[in-house]
Amino acid sequence: xxxxxxxxxxxxxxISKETVYVGEYQETxxxxxxxxxxxxxxxxxxxxxxxxxxxxxxxxxxxxxxxGFFVPLFDEHWLPWWQTHFPDxxxxxxxxxxGDPAADNCLEAFGMLTSGLFVAIGxxxxxxxIFYLILTLLEDVGYxxxxxxxxxxxxxxxxxxxxxxxxxxxxxxxxxPGVAATRILETRKERFVMMTLLAIFVPxxxxxxxxxxxxxxxxxxxxxxxxxxxxxxxxxxxxxxxGKSPEILMDVPPYQKPLMRNVNLKVWMRLKxxxxxxxxxxxxxxxxxxxxxxAGFIQWLSDALAPVFVLWFGVPEETTGPLIAAFLRKDLAVxxxxxxxxxxxQMVTAVVLVSxxxxxxxxxxxxxxxxxxxxxxxxxxxxTVVTLYGGLIHxxxxxxxxx
Amino acid sequence: xxxxxVYFAILGIVTxxxxxxxxLVTISTEPFAWGIVEFPGELFRGGWGxxxxxxxxxxxxxxxxxxxxxxxxxxxxxxxxxxWMVAGCDIFAxxxxxxxxxxxxxxxxxxxxxxxxxxPYTSAIVLLPFSLVVIRYLxxxx
Numbered sequence: 214x215x216x217x218x219x220x221x222x223x224x225x226x227x228i229s230k231e232t233v234y235v236g237e238y239q240e241t242x243x244x245x246x247x248x249x250x251x252x253x254x255x256x257x258x259x260x261x262x263x264x265x266x267x268x269x270x271x272x273x274x275x276x277x278x279x280x281g282f283f284v285p286l287f288d289e290h291w292l293p294w295w296q297t298h299f300p301d302x303x304x305x306x307x308x309x310x311x312g313d314p315a316a317d318n319c320l321e322a323f324g325m326l327t328s329g330l331f332v333a334i335g336x337x338x339x340x341x342x343i344f345y346l347i348l349t350l351l352e353d354v355g356y357x358x359x360x361x362x363x364x365x366x367x368x369x370x371x372x373x374x375x376x377x378x379x380x381x382x383x384x385x386x387x388x389x390p391g392v393a394a395t396r397i398l399e400t401r402k403e404r405f406v407m408m409t410l411l412a413i414f415v416p417x418x419x420x421x422x423x424x425x426x427x428x429x430x431x432x433x434x435x436x437x438x439x440x441x442x443x444x445x446x447x448x449x450x451x452x453x454x455x456g457k458s459p460e461i462l463m464d465v466p467p468y469q470k471p472l473m474r475n476v477n478l479k480v481w482m483r484l485k486x487x488x489x490x491x492x493x494x495x496x497x498x499x500x501x502x503x504x505x506x507x508a509g510f511i512q513w514l515s516d517a518l519a520p521v522f523v524l525w526f527g528v529p530e531e532t533t534g535p536l537i538a539a540f541l542r543k544d545l546a547v548x549x550x551x552x553x554x555x556x557x558x559q560m561v562t563a564v565v566l567v568s569x570x571x572x573x574x575x576x577x578x579x580x581x582x583x584x585x586x587x588x589x590x591x592x593x594x595x596x597t598v599v600t601l602y603g604g605l606i607h608x609x610x611x612x613x614x615x616x
Numbered sequence: 617x618x619x620x621x622v623y624f625a626i627l628g629i630v631t632x633x634x635x636x637x638x639x640l641v642t643i644s645t646e647p648f649a650w651g652i653v654e655f656p657g658e659l660f661r662g663g664w665g666x667x668x669x670x671x672x673x674x675x676x677x678x679x680x681x682x683x684x685x686x687x688x689x690x691x692x693x694x695x696x697x698x699x700w701m702v703a704g705c706d707i708f709a710x711x712x713x714x715x716x717x718x719x720x721x722x723x724x725x726x727x728x729x730x731x732x733x734x735x736p737y738t739s740a741i742v743l744l745p746f747s748l749v750v751i752r753y754l755x756x757x758x
Binding site: 246255269 | 659660661664665667668671672674675686687689690691693694697698701702704705706708709712713715716718722754
């Protein structure tokens with residue numbers, strides 16, 4: 214039987230009348246709550262509360278494991294065991310593996326199996342675990358897309374759109390997945406701006422964990438400087454870099470209860486890949502920095518760069534060593550800074566410098582994968598920013614009478 | 617005016633007042649306790665936390681005009697959620713502080729552990745039971 218077009222449409226009408234039920238949309242409480250978290254007037258206070266909870270849970274959990282259990286374990290048992298049992302006539306090998314024989318805590322020892330393991334397991338692991346757990350919960354509940362909508366207007370000022378908050382937040386866990394996540398951005402300009410900002414101004418979870426442990430009082434100021442730098446540099450890059458930053462249409466899912474199985478799986482996958490990268494890099498980093506110390510290279514570099522560090526950045530010349538270590542692991546560099554004698558403002562400046570200085574090796578490799586041109590461009594921006602922003606922080610300190 | 621509206625209006629005013637005191641105490645940097653309520657005077661819990669408490673109070677006040685309306689009820693619920701966030705974090709901080717034993721050993725003694733849960737409490741913890749009324753209201757409405 215052949216049907217004309219009109220007959221077909223009539224048939225479709227008939228079938229749809231019998232099968233499709235058109236109900237009346239009734240607004241639910243969940244819908245209204247969803248709207249509240251997206252509108253700036255109500256969404257910004259909610260975002261402030263969510264970030265407060267994020268940070269509070271992060272610091273309480275990481276603080277309990279690091280200060281309550283891992284510090285006593287490593288300082289009172291692990292370090293003395295190695296200092297007693299490792300043959301001390303092994304000279305430089307002892308120095309590489311156990312570190313300073315006179316040290317009474319793992320942060321100061323700086324041996325591969327003492328400071329290296331302490332930083333990787335005692336400090337970074339609890340911080341990264343809780344970070345990824347909270348991030349996964351926010352993601353699965355459906356809050357992250359709403360945050361993206363909320364910050365869209367601000368992100369457009371720096372040449373990005375709201376979804377750029379995803380690589381930024383991922384970067385706060387580890388810069389490597391953060392750089393990988395820049396692929397969700399559409400244009401080359403957006404990807405370049407995001408990668409550059411990630412490499413310079415977004416501290417990773419390991420670094421946040423160690424900052425929380427060694428400079429808890431001044432950490433807020435460090436983060437404030439990084440946030441200001443993120444926005445200022447993004448604003449300037451948006452003006453300088455040619456290209457488009459198009460609008461996007463975002464799908465905002467309804468709020469839902471997270472499935473524990475999914476949460477466990479996501480946290481485990483993220484943690485596994487992080488551990489596989491972090492522990493070898495931390496141990497390798499300690500080894501290499503110790504070798505450079507033994508070879509006298511760091512002393513030579515400290516002497517050569519002393520005028521820049523002391524006069525321009527206002528930090529002690531000894532910070533050169535940690536800055537070199539920062540290329541391998543930034544958390545390690547902050548741990549090294551904590552044992553150098555300096556004023557609190559010099560510490561703030563030095564930690565900001567470590568954060569904005571060269572991306573760690575893992576991030577560097579990731580940037581290289583994204584394109585050689587982009588990497589060179591990012592590094593040029595980085596050198597300019599480090600020089601200018603480091604000097605600016607010193608200037609602010611002088612004007613405030615604290616530097 | 618219905619009793620529930622009056623209740624949330626008063627809770628909103630008290631919540632805003634608590635948040636303001638938290639902020640003022642943070643500015644003065646001297647911790648302050650009044651009965652079982654303490655205002656820590658530190659930048660994070662007092663400053664940032666105080667700001668969240670103020671926002672929670674404002675949500676309550678804006679929703680208290682007519683709790684039967686879904687939009688106003690959502691504001692009330694959001695205010696309560698914000699109180700739960702801050703109070704939950706404060707309780708979690710107490711839990712994590714109470715477990716390690718410090719110089720006494722790996723784990724805290726039972727006395728030391730329980731000692732962490734004695735008053736004074738932060739304003740968010742004190743406001744917590746009053747904010748739970750919204751759950752009772754939602755259950756009754758269902």
